[in-house]
Amino acid sequence: MEALVGLLGTIGPFIVIIGIAYFLMIRPQQKRAREAQDMLNSLQKGDSIVTIGGLHGVIDEVQADGKTVVVDCEGIYLTFERRAIARIVTKADSAASPATEELGTNTPDNTDEEK
Secondary structure, eight states: OHHHHHHHHHHHHHHHHHHHHIIIIIHHHHHHHHHHHHHHHTOOTTOEEEETTOOEEEEEEEETTTTEEEEEETTEEEEEEGGGEEEEEEOHHHHHSOOOOOOOOSSOSSOOOOO
């Protein structure tokens, strides 16, 4: 019995350190990797993106089989691997639907009715 208590006293701190390391380092890293993969899987035509090299452009084509994207950079088309995309600046859905402005009615403001 004393040997078991001595063994737990020796191994116990190591188990606690490994548990703390898991919750402070490994778990958040896995969460960031999952978010990055979700971002890459959600790429679509029209998204405004930034590559890991700092190049800004708009996605022109997403090739699922080759895992590449074609980016339009002011008329120059470049092909990148999906994992070279650092972030999405604006999604195609939000860029395609600008806010509608109030245009008014088709009736004149003042009516001059002379009879």
